Amino acid sequence: MRVAVPKEIKDGEKRVALVPDIISKLSKAGLEVVIESGAGLTAQASDKDFEAAGAVIKSGDVLKDADVVLSVQPLTPAQMSSLKKGAITISFLSPSGSADSITAAASAGVTAFSLESVPRISRAQSMDALTSQALCAGYRAALVAAELSPKFFPLLMTAAGTVTPAKVVVLGAGVAGLQAIATAKRLGAVVSAYDVRPASADEVKSMGAKFITLELEALEGAGGYAREMTEERAAKQRELLTPYIAAADVLITTAAVPGRTAPQLVTAQMAAQMKPGSVIVDLASESGGNVEGSVAGQVITTSAGVTMWGGKDVPSQLPYHASMLFSRNVVNLLLLMSKTVDGKPTGEISPDFADEIIDSAALTHAGAKRERSK
Numbered sequence: 418m419r420v421a422v423p424k425e426i427k428d429g430e431k432r433v434a435l436v437p438d439i440i441s442k443l444s445k446a447g448l449e450v451v452i453e454s455g456a457g458l459t460a461q462a463s464d465k466d467f468e469a470a471g472a473v474i475k476s477g478d479v480l481k482d483a484d485v486v487l488s489v490q491p492l493t494p495a496q497m498s499s500l501k502k503g504a505i506t507i508s509f510l511s512p513s514g515s516a517d518s519i520t521a522a523a524s525a526g527v528t529a530f531s532l533e534s535v536p537r538i539s540r541a542q543s544m545d546a547l548t549s550q551a552l553c554a555g556y557r558a559a560l561v562a563a564e565l566s567p568k569f570f571p572l573l574m575t576a577a578g579t580v581t582p583a584k585v586v587v588l589g590a591g592v593a594g595l596q597a598i599a600t601a602k603r604l605g606a607v608v609s610a611y612d613v614r615p616a617s618a619d620e621v622k623s624m625g626a627k628f629i630t631l632e633l634e635a636l637e638g639a640g641g642y643a644r645e646m647t648e649e650r651a652a653k654q655r656e657l658l659t660p661y662i663a664a665a666d667v668l669i670t671t672a673a674v675p676g677r678t679a680p681q682l683v684t685a686q687m688a689a690q691m692k693p694g695s696v697i698v699d700l701a702s703e704s705g706g707n708v709e710g711s712v713a714g715q716v717i718t719t720s721a722g723v724t725m726w727g728g729k730d731v732p733s734q735l736p737y738h739a740s741m742l743f744s745r746n747v748v749n750l751l752l753l754m755s756k757t758v759d760g761k762p763t764g765e766i767s768p769d770f771a772d773e774i775i776d777s778a779a780l781t782h783a784g785a786k787r788e789r790s791k
Contacts, residue, residue: 418766419449420751421483424456427490429714429729431459431736434487434508436744437470443748444471446755447764453479460740485766487747489740494521502526505754505766507747509533509546510780513676523781528768530750533675536777544750544774547675548592549742553732555596555671558698559585562667563604565696565716565724571605582607586661587626588682588707589671590617593700597669598624609661613646613654631657646680655684663690669698670707678705685709685719693722702727750778 420443422435433456440450450472454464464474480486480499488508492500494517500506503526510518510531522529532546542548563570566583573580583606587594590612598621601608608626612618615635618628633654646654662668662683668691673679679701688697688708699706702713706727710717714729732739753774756765770776779787 418447418484418764419451419482420485420487421451421453421479422456422487423453423479423492423496425489426493429733430490431730431733432489432740432743433457433460433462433736434489434740434744434747436460436462436741437466437472438741439744439748440467440470440472442752446752446762448485448755448766449473451475451479451483453477457740460736462740485751487751489743491515491518492522494518497521497527497529498525500525500527504528505768506530507532507750511676512780519780519786523784523786526784527781528779528783529781530775530778531780532746532750532778534778534780535750536773538773541774544746544753546743546746549746550732550739551592551671552596553735553739553742554700554728555593555598556600557731557734558593558597558669558671558700558728559600559604561726562601562669562696562698565698565726566667567694568666569605570601583666584609584664585667585669586610586629586665587669587671588612588658589673590614590621591671593673594669594671595620595624597671597700598626601667601669602626606667609665611658611661629658629661633657651680655682655687658682659687659690662687663692665691665695667696667698668708669700671700672707673701673704679707681705681707681709683708688719688723688725689721691721691723695723697723697725698728699725700728700731703729750774 452467452472454476485505491508491510498521505528507530535544568583570583572582585601585606585608587597587610602625610621610626611629621628699708699711701707702711711727713727717725754766754768756763756767768775
């Protein structure tokens with residue numbers, strides 16, 4: 418069977434779905450890998466690198482004869498429609514944001530897998546692309562904050578006097594938040610963090626940061642995400658967080674739930690209480706923003722003198738390692754569908770919908786959209 422990797426066509430997308438180092442795993446499974454020429458250039462993977470790893474390089478359309486298509490961003494409706502019946506796609510494919518592509522996949526008889534829908538269970542950790550890419554985003558957020566801040570992050574003892582460390586507050590202690598905390602700590606900042614799930618306090622403390630405790634109801638949700646809060650609770654949370662934000666030199670917000678609008682954690686009035694020269698990095702800007710007024714892909718200076726950076730395509734700003742991690746996630750999911758006889762691969766991909774991971778991640782199959790059974 419032929420596994421194809423096309424060039425990413427979305428503006429700003431620099432990742433590639435497959436890197437040369439991982440191709441040997443597919444070859445050992447009896448799969449042929451075809452890469453569109455130039456697909457990996459922005460992720461520092463040349464055509465020669467892919468060829469040396471055993472892939473076939475093809476100019477132009479690689480989708481026509483593909484049995485499996487791997488991509489970072491979802492294929493367009495036109496691309497889905499061009500695939501042969503029974504083809505398989507694996508990519509980010511948000512049920513709420515990619516409705517047209519999902520409809521086209523169903524109409525074309527394509528089995529489309531969504532990486533957003535991979536369940537958060539232990540057995541699926543190696544396939545969890547949301548987590549691997551959030552790791553990249555959190556790391557990048559701390560670096561951006563340090564670059565934009567007019568202050569040093571670390572404590573410095575110099576002959577000219579002492580430089581006090583920057584105070585960083587991180588809202589959201591999921592994967593991105595924890596990585597932002599860890600990176601800011603490595604840079605020497607004094608870090609505090611808040612999350613609506615009190616269970617995350619130990620993780621925050623393990624990173625060397627202080628957990629901000631508010632006298633509010635816990636909002637533990639399914640799958641490791643936070644539960645949606647009422648407007649009354651959100652207003653009380655904003656009130657209690659305001660003094661911590663006002664005292665911060667840097668605020669990094671990371672609260673997002675796949676497929677939903679990001680919760681607004683910080684109002685314009687709250688941001689206005691930060692000192693001139695302070696920095697806000699909003700990683701959730703693309704899904705509505707945690708901070709009122711943030712705009713994805715833009716750096717804004719507010720009337721209060723606060724610099725606000727809206728995240729857009731953030732993992733793509735680290736395309737080399739983001740692609741490496743993504744590639745491993747995708748290949749692990751694909752190989753879960755690889756058929757074997759007496760322990761030997763047959764070179765065929767056949768989804769088993771009795772498997773919880775396959776069942777959860779497949780959005781279309783056999784000419785229809787799927788209602789997941791689990």
